[in-house]
Amino acid sequence: MSVPPYRADIVGSFLRPSVLADIRRRHAAGEVDADALRIAEDTAIAELLQQEADAGLKLATDGEFRRSWWHFDFFGFLDGVDIVELDHGIQFTGVQTKPRGVEVSGKIGFSDTHPFLEHFRSLKDLLARSTGATPKFTIPAPTVLDFRLEPGHIGGGYSGRDDIVDDLVQAYRDAVAAFYDAGARYLQFDDTAWAYLCSEAELAKARERGIHTDGIAERYAGILNRILDGKPDDLTVTTHVCRGNFRSTWISSGGYEPVAEQLLGNTAYDGYFLEYDTERAGGFEPLRFLPEGDKTVVLGLITTKSGELEDVPAIKARIDEAATFAPLGQLALSPQCGFASTEEGNELTEDEQWGKVREVVAIADDVWR
Numbered sequence: 001m002s003v004p005p006y007r008a009d010i011v012g013s014f015l016r017p018s019v020l021a022d023i024r025r026r027h028a029a030g031e032v033d034a035d036a037l038r039i040a041e042d043t044a045i046a047e048l049l050q051q052e053a054d055a056g057l058k059l060a061t062d063g064e065f066r067r068s069w070w071h072f073d074f075f076g077f078l079d080g081v082d083i084v085e086l087d088h089g090i091q092f093t094g095v096q097t098k099p100r101g102v103e104v105s106g107k108i109g110f111s112d113t114h115p116f117l118e119h120f121r122s123l124k125d126l127l128a129r130s131t132g133a134t135p136k137f138t139i140p141a142p143t144v145l146d147f148r149l150e151p152g153h154i155g156g157g158y159s160g161r162d163d164i165v166d167d168l169v170q171a172y173r174d175a176v177a178a179f180y181d182a183g184a185r186y187l188q189f190d191d192t193a194w195a196y197l198c199s200e201a202e203l204a205k206a207r208e209r210g211i212h213t214d215g216i217a218e219r220y221a222g223i224l225n226r227i228l229d230g231k232p233d234d235l236t237v238t239t240h241v242c243r244g245n246f247r248s249t250w251i252s253s254g255g256y257e258p259v260a261e262q263l264l265g266n267t268a269y270d271g272y273f274l275e276y277d278t279e280r281a282g283g284f285e286p287l288r289f290l291p292e293g294d295k296t297v298v299l300g301l302i303t304t305k306s307g308e309l310e311d312v313p314a315i316k317a318r319i320d321e322a323a324t325f326a327p328l329g330q331l332a333l334s335p336q337c338g339f340a341s342t343e344e345g346n347e348l349t350e351d352e353q354w355g356k357v358r359e360v361v362a363i364a365d366d367v368w369r
Contacts (some may be wrong), residue, residue, distance in 0.1 A: 003236065007332045012063075016044075023320070024068075046126055049133070055358050069341075069343075076111060079109035085100060101354050107278055143224065165223060171228055176227065176228075192242045224269070243281070254280070263289075265289040270294065271295065287322060304353075307356075333363055334360060335357070
């Protein structure tokens with residue numbers, strides 16, 4: 001495919017090199033300044049871009065090397081949103097994250113001083129000087145902020161969860177426009193909310209947070225369509241539906257059937273990165289809701305949670321199975337998630353990580369050549 005998402009694609013994050021991880025720790029401790037950190041990040045990202053090209057990818061990300069979290073770093077720099085300490089973290093299978101959460105403290109907005117804009121410009125400039133690959137940039141979806149808000153953390157003059165929607169939509173419309181003006185043509189909204197809507201356990205937790213779960217898929221489709229309405233024709237916006245990715249653990253289980261019609265059929269995304277690396281994702285039957293045309297489902301059949309390479313014939317057989325529910329021409333392949341959704345990273349080595357990426361490229365070249 002000459003436009004994204006590509007037949008061989010990636011979700012976005014990579015394991016942080018040990019040198020960069022050490023510099024980030026020292027910066028957090030006040031031992032090195034911001035300039036030294038930026039130089040270290042630039043160096044690590046430049047090396048990453050070459051590794052992505054060497055692996056055969058047509059796109060490149062910055063690996064989220066400038067972030068600690070896949071979502072909080074972006075949310076914390078929105079106007080009117082703060083990252084606060086809670087009495088608990090996010091509970092994964094057998095492990096819990098640092099105790100952080102989001103709080104609305106003022107009018108939600110996106111300003112041109114948001115640091116992620118500079119992060120994108122840096123990625124674009126580094127690529128222009130090196131491999132020339134398509135820059136792909138990831139941000140958390142607005143639905144994640146809505147879904148993660150806890151009781152008592154909506155202030156700033158808003159009366160409740162529904163009251164923030166208009167400003168949240170406008171903030172994201174402004175963000176999409178700002179990234180486009182900076183040269184972005186491939187954006188991805190990373191989203192855990194849709195996966196949680198497939199899990200009865202996570203829906204129960206959402207109700208405890210005061211979320212009305214009846215009709216929530218329709219509500220989220222409406223929010224996203226308001227944001228994507230009128231986006232430029234040459235801007236590809238995809239989403240990655242994540243089931244949890246922290247130190248190789250996970251959160252949600254359940255097939256896509258409860259949300260597939262709204263997600264695949266009724267949202268204006270150009271592509272959908274769906275995790276299909278374990279039985280927790282269910283079967284491929286929900287792909288029948290993918291409309292014929294230009295939309296693409298990127299099958300996340302290669303796990304990032306372990307370093308063991310997949311059986312190639314088995315992966316090809318699964319692609320064939322998926323193609324009985326959606327046209328093969330509207331399918332692609334990727335790892336199921338990033339390799340390091342937080343700076344801690346998953347439990348595999350960098351060599352194993354690149355083995356996974358090369359496997360994706362080789363299988364895609366074989367299937368769609």
